[in-house]
Amino acid sequence: MLEEGYGQPGLGARDETEANLIHLGQLQDALLRDARFVVGIQMHRGAMSFKQAEEFFVKEGYQSPKIAEIETKRGTSDPTYLYYTLGKLQILKLREDYRKKLGNDFSLLKFHDEFMGQGFPPIPIIRKALLGESSPAL
Numbered sequence: 001m002l003e004e005g006y007g008q009p010g011l012g013a014r015d016e017t018e019a020n021l022i023h024l025g026q027l028q029d030a031l032l033r034d035a036r037f038v039v040g041i042q043m044h045r046g047a048m049s050f051k052q053a054e055e056f057f058v059k060e061g062y063q064s065p066k067i068a069e070i071e072t073k074r075g076t077s078d079p080t081y082l083y084y085t086l087g088k089l090q091i092l093k094l095r096e097d098y099r100k101k102l103g104n105d106f107s108l109l110k111f112h113d114e115f116m117g118q119g120f121p122p123i124p125i126i127r128k129a130l131l132g133e134s135s136p137a138l
Contacts, residue, residue, distance in 0.1 A: 002026055004108070028062070032071070033085045035061030039075050040082040050076070090123040091115070098130055 006012045007022035035057050042048035048056070050072055057068035075081050094115075099106045111130075118126045127133070 031061055032063065033082075033088075035063070036071065036075060037082040037085040039072065043072075043075055087123065094123065094127050094130065097127075101131060 001007070002023060008019050009015050013019035013022055039048065039053045039056055043050070043053055053072040053075060054065070054068040057063040057071050058065055061068070063071065095111055098111050114130055115126060118129055
C-alpha cells in the first residue's frame with residue numbers, strides 16, 4: 001500500500017511526520033517477520049540455540065528482551081512462524097514476473113484481481129495460472 005502512495009500526507013497521514021511513522025511501523029513489522037524467518041530455520045536445523053535466537057531478536061530484530069523471549073518460544077513450536085515472509089517474497093517475485101510477461105499491459109489492479117481470483121491454493125499453483133508455466137517461486 002505504501003508503494004502506491006497510502007500513508008502520504010492527505011492519503012492516510014495528516015502530515016510528513018505521521019507519514020514517516022507509518023513507514024517506520026511497516027519496516028519494523030517486516031524486520032520482525034524477517035527475524036522470525038531466520039530464527040525459525042536456524043533453530044529447527046540445530047544451528048541456533050534458544051539463547052542465540054533471543055540475542056538475534058534483540059540485536060538484529062531490534063526487539064526488547066521480553067519480546068525476544070516470547071518470539072523465540074513461539075519459534076520452537078509454531079510451524080507457520082516463517083510463512084509470512086516466505087509468502088511475501090513469493091508474491092513479490094510473482095508480481096515482478098507477471099509485470100515482465102505483460103510489459104506495458106501490466107496493471108497492478110489486474111494482477112491483484114487475477115491473484116485473488118485464484119482462491120487460496122499454494123503460490124506455485126497461482127504462478128502456473130497467471131504465468132502459464134511452472135517457474136520457480138523464488
